[in-house]
Amino acid sequence: MIHITFPDGSVREYAKGITGFQLAESISPRLAAEVLAIGVNGVTLDLSRPIEDDATIQLHKWDDPEGKHAYWHSSAHLMAEALQELYPGMKFGIGPAIENGFYYDVDPGDAVIKESDLPAIEAKMIELAARKEQIVRKEISKQEALDFFKQKGDEYKVELISDLTDGTISFYSQGDFTDLCRGPHLQNTGEIKAIKLLSVAGAYWRGDEKRKQLTRIYGITFPKKKMLDEYLAFLEEAKKRDHRKIGKELELFTFSQAVGAGLPLWLPKGTILRNRLEDFLKRIQKRFGYQQVITPHIGQKELWVTSGHYAKYGKDSFQPIHTPQEGEEFLLKPMNCPHHCEIYKAFPHSYKDLPIRYAEFGTVYRYEQSGELHGLTRVRGFTQDDAHIFCRPDQLKDEFLKVMDIIFIIFNALDFKNFEAQISLRDPNDREKYIGSDENWEKAESAIVEACEEKGLKANLVLGEAAFYGPKLDFMVKDAIGRRWQLGTIQVDYNLPERFDLEYTGADNQKHRPVMIHRAPFGSMERFVAVLIEHTGGKFPLWLTPEQAVILPISEKFNDYAHQVAQQLDEQDIRVSVDDRNEKIGRKIRDNELKRIPYLLIVGEKEMEAGVVAVRKQGEGDQGTKTVNAFAVDINAEVEKMMKIF
RNA sequence: GCUGUUGUAGCUCAGCGGUAGAGCACUUCCUUGGUAAGGAAGAGGUCAUGGGUUCAAGUCCCAUCAACAGCUCCA
Incomplete structure (x- = not known):
């Protein structure tokens, strides 16, 4: 027993x-x-x-991640079984369960699998599931495993098995399909009821660009048809919060083929939103002892040769700008650090002056490959809410913690609760990718780890994700359909101060090297606004929103009064407009609700006589009347309350 | 950059070899209406761009550009 x-x-x-x-x-x-x-x-x-x-x-x-994982993993095998029947001779890469569903990477040889082929594969899966085949596990020796897949002619599996240790290898079979797999799996394919194959894409074998591109088929399955329907409805709902759609609807930003791919054009309303965010951060930074600076959008190529960026990224960047005078080369700036280093170098510094914190909303240009562009989240021209902190080694941890505080203030203010923190360190197996001494890297890496521990912040350690000049702590937030985007970032850098020969005079009257922190709490204005749109669905908080209120006259007779009220509110810094179209009130309410304006102020005969407005709150309906002044005071108080949280 | 999908009116889309369509938005007129779509008329399109096939091309083929879903990349 x-x-x-x-x-x-x-x-x-x-x-x-x-x-x-x-x-x-x-x-x-x-x-x-x-x-x-x-x-x-x-x-x-x-x-x-x-x-x-x-x-x-x-x-x-099902409700446990482990349960879903087994379910979707078996679903991947079921799909592979279907593919094997439909495309004899197909070779298989890997087919794991993922956060939402599963995929399988396959090599269909000369055949091409298109999106239009997915329904037939789905149908075959349903047919196979109806056979209720047992999924059988078998432990197998390395040699047997190799023989099986060599005989089958599946070189991908052979490669995978070659990397495994003998004694740990298992096969799973159902029907005529056998796969190399660690498991775990369902007992029977009949448990898979509702199936939807979602998309087909290319994926490099083992994630290596230089190797063959396989066909990746994504799918999702559920134990009940109703659950699948709900999931598909959720995806539809999420699409409504897509920042590209809302950005257009709310007239926040646009793109123009004539201007160029990945170069966003901020529209007037988007500019208000962005300026509000910038003002908000400037206000916080002022309290934290930052000084704003402004630097040009270009600089001599030498600057990035010094920093090391040119050697690393030069070939894949916008190419140098040549002047009429031969031999002069300028680069569009892909980052602001070298400029800020030069500002630091403009004066001698005493240890008493440090830390020095230079902040700039710096617009940079990076040549992203065409397939990587994505709405506002991945663009070729964007503005970083950048700052560089030059400090003494003994100040490093304290400065790092203060930057974390700024990020927490911002995430709090905007209600980003589900962020993930990631510590990105060097790849220990590929030191060539990085500049600087081991000693400096170790100091920088441990500073970040210690700071996180001190703050009690749980962060994922990821090797190989560091910048080439230093490790970093990144804050990731998900978009409407669950894609992770890096927003805030803090990077510790011992290398650029050396390359730019930055110094300060210590108490010992000797020259010392400062440490540098690169940081951007938003990441970039573009990406931050994108994620903010998807989080709020375009319903921005009152202090941020481009239009706080709109005045709706009942009929044209009250347009004059409406404009009078608007002027009065404008004088008290309320962002307000008048909808004086020749439309019925119901129509005006509908249109302005859809524009997600927080307050609709309805004015007709009664209001004009009493000198008031009828307040309607977005999504909440009629709130009764208020005097114009009382409304302005209330709005400003609500905004001020938020601005005081730090 | 790679794989797959898609580019038709400001927006959302229909048309898929035979003289460019709808709804919304826009303009004008009627209406002056009290809390989520009032009515009528009108204007608006080298069907992404460049080639090709055809008597005839949004419609078929090729290339380029751009967007979308992934992959790779992300200073």
Whole structure:
């Protein structure tokens, strides 16, 4: 007999070799019907795996990530089985479960899989699932595994197996399909009920640009048709919050083919929004001891040769600008750091002057490859809310913590609760990619790790994601459909101060090297506004929104009064306009609600006589009347309340 | 840059070999209406660009540009 401990702490005795499924059955048939995988001592396994020793277990259903994972992983195998039948000789790469669904990377040889082929693959999957095939696990030696896939002619699997250690290899089979796989899987493909293949795309084998591009098919499945319908409806809803759509609807920004791809044009309303954000950050930065500076959009090529950026990115950047005078070369600035370093160098500095914090909303230009452009989130010309902090080594951690505070203030103010923090370090296996000494890198990396610990910030450590001159702490926020975008970033840099020969005079009257922090709490104005749009669905907070109120006269007779009210509000810094179109009030309300204007002020005969406005709050309906002055005071108080949170 | 998809009126889209369409927006007129779409008339398009096939090309083919979903990249 063995002892099984359940999540509630209770312990039961079972026969040695009992399976997860039998365990579930022993509790209730309903549980057995719903359970998808089992966690045994923290390792997720198939329900059909026998348990031989005492263990702590957890039964995973659909609502657990482990349950979904097994379900979607088996769905990937089901899709592969369908593909094998439809495209004989197809070779398979990898086919994992992902956050929402699964994919499989396949090499269809000379055949081409197009989006229009997906329904046929779906139909085949449904046909196969109806056969309710058992999914069988088999542990296998490395040699047997190699022989199987060599014989099948699947070089991708052969390559994968070659990298595995003997004794840890398992196959999963259902019907005529066998795959190299660690599992865990469902017991039976019949559990897969609702299937939707979503898209087809190219994906490089093992993520390597130099290797063959396979065909990646994305799909998602659910135990119930209704759940699939709900998911597809969710995707439709998310599309409505797409910043590119809302940006157009609310007249925030646009692009022009004539101007060029990836070069956003900010419209008047978008400019108000952006200026409000800039003012907000400037106000915070002032409190934190930053000084605003302004630098030109170009600089001599030498500047980036010194920084190391030219060697690293020169070939893939906008190429140098040549002047009529031969031999002069300028670059559009792809970052602001060299300019700020030159500002630092304009004066000698004492240790007493540090830290020095130069901030600039600096517009930079980077040649992103065409396929990488994406709305406002990935563009070729953008404005960083940049700053460079020059400090003494002993000030580094404190300065780093203060920057984190600024980022938290901003995320708080805009209600970005679900951000993720990522510490990006060097790739220890590829030191060639980076400049600077090991000693400096180690100091910089540990400064970031320590700062996060001090703040109690849980951050993912990712190797190989550092900038070439230093490690960084990035803050990622998801868009409407769950794509992660890097917003705030803080980078520690010992290298540029050396390359630019930056100095300060210490208390010992000797020259010392300052440390530099690069930081951008928004990341860029473009990307930040994009993510903000998707988070708010275009319903911006009152202090930010381009139009705070609109006045709606009941009929043209009250247009004069409406404009009078508008002027009065304008004098009190309310951003207001008048909808004096020849339309009925119902129409004006509808149109302005759709423009997500927070307050609609309706004025007719009653209001004009009493010198008031009828206030209607967006989404909440009629709020009764107020005097014009009272309305202005209330709005400004609401805005001020927000601005005081820091 | 790579794979797949898509470019028709300001916007959303229909038309898929035979003289360019709808709804919304826009203009003018009627209406002056009290909390989410009042009515009528009108104007607006080298069908992304450049080639080709055809008696005839938004419609078929090729190239280029741009956008979309991924991949790769992201100082």
